[in-house]
Amino acid sequence: MSLSELNLHFAISNHLKFSEIADGMTVAEVANQFSRCTIALQGAHVTTWQPQGQAPVIWLSPLARYIPSKSIRGGAPICWPWFGPHASDSKLSGHGYARTVPWRVLETRALPDGSTFLRFELIETVATQAQWPNSSTVQLEVTVGQTLRLALVTKNTGQRDFVLGEALHTYFQISDVAQTTIRGLEGTEYLDKVGDPARRTQQGGIVIESEVDRVYVNTAATCLIEDKGLNRTIHIAKSGSHSTVVWNPWTEKANKMGDFGEHGYRNMVCVESANAFENLVTVAAGETHQLTVEYSVESLA
Ligand code: TA6
Numbered sequence: 001m002s003l004s005e006l007n008l009h010f011a012i013s014n015h016l017k018f019s020e021i022a023d024g025m026t027v028a029e030v031a032n033q034f035s036r037c038t039i040a041l042q043g044a045h046v047t048t049w050q051p052q053g054q055a056p057v058i059w060l061s062p063l064a065r066y067i068p069s070k071s072i073r074g075g076a077p078i079c080w081p082w083f084g085p086h087a088s089d090s091k092l093s094g095h096g097y098a099r100t101v102p103w104r105v106l107e108t109r110a111l112p113d114g115s116t117f118l119r120f121e122l123i124e125t126v127a128t129q130a131q132w133p134n135s136s137t138v139q140l141e142v143t144v145g146q147t148l149r150l151a152l153v154t155k156n157t158g159q160r161d162f163v164l165g166e167a168l169h170t171y172f173q174i175s176d177v178a179q180t181t182i183r184g185l186e187g188t189e190y191l192d193k194v195g196d197p198a199r200r201t202q203q204g205g206i207v208i209e210s211e212v213d214r215v216y217v218n219t220a221a222t223c224l225i226e227d228k229g230l231n232r233t234i235h236i237a238k239s240g241s242h243s244t245v246v247w248n249p250w251t252e253k254a255n256k257m258g259d260f261g262e263h264g265y266r267n268m269v270c271v272e273s274a275n276a277f278e279n280l281v282t283v284a285a286g287e288t289h290q291l292t293v294e295y296s297v298e299s300l301a
Pocket of ligand 1: 071084094095169193270272
């Protein structure tokens, strides 16, 4: 659909319009009485969310590039239908293909409470089917209001069950890692992916002082990012997700990636609501599975 057709069918005055940004990438731009949010049609990738009167809640790298078929650094990339490397084919992209292919807009609405609702669906092609030989649809529902709610809805439209890995790999903006503690995972078991993979149990809150790459398993807990520098707590509530990934690449890995910016790693932490490792989800034929997150912000007490 062209930009003018998108605006004709789906723009909503005082809520939503579609624009083209760098490299011809199309984005939905939401601005309502509560907050602003940008979503790229490539990947249905939420790239920004900023409630009124707040610093951005979602981190977007100052060097984020908008290149067709490449994931954007920052925002809320959708890892689907697998998380991390593919189980049997190392040639396939890590974290699946959903974040790098075009999605279509199915529906947009202004809700009675003043929030804005959008629904996207991944556009299947011969190339996506070759990577994921299952009959399915995947949609992302976005509700932009006082909070940001994202629902990733997978439907098995085929005759046989399939096993799904997924994550909303969200990058949160913080004042500085030294000012930040992540809570909610105390006592939870995790797979530590830094150095020799090991299983450990979280003691106390998470403080980031070096590279962190952990998959916390069997947890549906709400996580809190306490940020003394911005005097706020980001709440990450979820359902349909039993893993939480916490990631910060620290200096060396961030430098190698080339799209983080010099000090970018100090201003972000990924807290990802996921289903990975022992929490992969079996979606039975004809069934639907939904992973939902709701992000909100409150001032530190
Ligand atoms: O979720 C954490 C992680 O899997 C890390 O291991 C890290 O490499 C990261 O995701 C970023 O992956 P990407 O493919 O976006 O560079």
